[in-house]
Amino acid sequence: MSRIKRTFTQDEKDLVYGFGFAGALTQIGLPENAIPMALLFFNLGVELGQLFFIAMAVAIIAAGGWLMRRLQKAPWPWAWLIPPYAIGSLSVFWVIQRLASF
Numbered sequence: 001m002s003r004i005k006r007t008f009t010q011d012e013k014d015l016v017y018g019f020g021f022a023g024a025l026t027q028i029g030l031p032e033n034a035i036p037m038a039l040l041f042f043n044l045g046v047e048l049g050q051l052f053f054i055a056m057a058v059a060i061i062a063a064g065g066w067l068m069r070r071l072q073k074a075p076w077p078w079a080w081l082i083p084p085y086a087i088g089s090l091s092v093f094w095v096i097q098r099l100a101s102f
Contacts (some may be wrong), residue, residue, distance in 0.1 A: 022035050
């Protein structure tokens with residue numbers, strides 16, 4: 001899939017998601033004139049949360065590298081397998097959990 005096609009696909013998904021979220025805000029009684037500001041701050045919060053997560057991951061990796069250099073030990077070869085298996089296991093758990101809720 002080309003980069004332009006992916007961008008349009010992502011934008012279309014975000015647009016549909018935004019309309020759905022705006023509809024939910026209307027249903028809970030938020031005034032029409034407050035919806036754009038609520039969407040803006042919601043999106044800013046999501047972006048800041050993602051940046052915080054990335055910063056924490058980089059800090060943990062850097063601290064681990066610093067600790068290994070300080071202790072003059074090489075990391076275990078199998079240690080690099082833990083994150084992908086943990087992420088995959090959590091993903092499978094969530095899929096099974098959501099499928100079971102139907």
